[in-house]
Amino acid sequence: MLSILITIYNYNLFPLVEELYSQCISCNIDFEILTQDDASNSTLNIENEKINSLPHCSFFVLKENVGYRENKNILVQKSKYDLLLILDGDCKIDNPNFIKNYLNSFENFDGVYGGRIHPEKPFSPKQTLRWKYGKFMEDQSIEQRNKSPYRSFLFNNTLIRKEIFNQVKFDNSFKKYGHDDTLFSFELKKINARLKHIENPVIHDDIDSNIVFYNKTKHSLENLFFLYTTNKIDTNHSKMITLFEKLKLYYLVKPISLIYSVLNPIIEKNLTGNNPKLFWFNVFRLGYFCKLASK
Template sequence: MKLSICIPVYNFDVRKLVFDLKKEIDSQGIEAEIILIDDASDTAFKLTNGELRSQVKKLVFLEENIGRSRIRNLFLQYSSGEYLLFLDCDVKIAGENFLQNYLSEINRNPDIELLYGSFAIDPQYASTLRNIYSVEREIFFGSRSDDFSLFKTVNFVISKKVFERFPFNETMTKYGYEDFVFAKLLERNEIKFLAMNNPVIHVDDTNNDIFLSKAEIGMGSLFRLSKDPQNSTFIKDIKVYKAALILKRFGFISLFLSIYKVFEKKIRTNLLSKDPSIRYFDFYKLAVLVRKMK
């Protein structure tokens, strides 16, 4: 088996995603299997996605939520492919040759061990803070790059042998930075990486209020990482962390928080509006982080 398509599922209808993948597999004779692991979704989604049992190689329903890192590692128990393609459940396939693009790259460059295809934003949700942030800070718009900082877990292929050696860090049970730490681990071990233009469409309808809550959880994850000196090489280049360290080093945390408090209501109002500012979002995250570091 050449390719195992691994889709962690949580409270999302993945039927169209699976059918689109199967259409390419069947029409092009691609040697691939589809594996779904449901991370304790609500009953309605379990029933809906249960219809796919006969359409996929394996459909697993977990009784309790185990989180973004552990569930990805769990695919090692069920996959038989030489390469694993990980897709977030809330994506759509953008082109007819999505799988073939990855396989062609692997055939041309068999030394490549990690491929990242990037993502695009569903125009329906383009004005939300979450998706504005993706466009400005996360999406790879180039054609090819070996820059590990581009990596996100939304759409990537990894050699199974490499993934067995370097799985996700399961101590990271909360939202945020598991993809960053994973990429840094692989980079430090000189895994051969390529970012390429083979995007999926991310259908993320997270509203601004929920995204701010997730950002707070993410800053909590970053703070916990900072408590372990072994993580210093991983997180030293994260901009919000670098800014927080500068404030702490020069004793400016209290002053910064005092100034931020004056503008906090204005900043939060903007971030919850229809025209949120990414610069305000930067200050918001910094304030959350330094409050934890104080």
């Protein structure tokens, strides 16, 4: 029936697995919960080993780091059921009907996305950038997601048929953080996968510090630039690339890159400080992407 697959790196997953296990038992279904740490060597894995004590649940530790994408591919290979619920490990579930909602939604669809939301307040000023970006730019209602059902289909909380996943899989040819979902969702669009969006969110519980997220965003933009220059996605599948193409038409890429280079010290100081502004974050993203194109 259902394989729940969760990948982590240096995170205590046991409370989440306990909740999912309890809900699956209540639904009286055949299920398995497979979890996997990507060679973090974390002391938290002592807690994660408790997962193996729960029936139908397993915790694996990879000996070598393979990255976010391949970690998920490996778990899919290990799974035994035809229906996959793929979750990021750094989430929290506060809905007692979370599993039931998915079971009631997948008929006649190849993939179902439940959404993700962020806490009402950041845990710390040092995590404000990631929280603001998530709260005010990533979190979307069903109405917003349905305007672009493929582009807004992410893999932090996704039910998908195994046969469909195996037609696409995560591309591990690029290793840096970011835009895994962008490429995967584009490939789903190419095969005309039947997607559905529902209101069944998880809560993002492990929010990066401002400095970590600032550097991750650079890696993410480098990945997006790679997808763009290698023609792995269409230009209209990414808002950033769509905007970049318009800037190219008016020969504005190089000027924006130069302006970004001048402003970069001010931007970085703001974004890695305790009161980052989304305006500067958007300037940073556009400027850095133009800089990549100007090299």
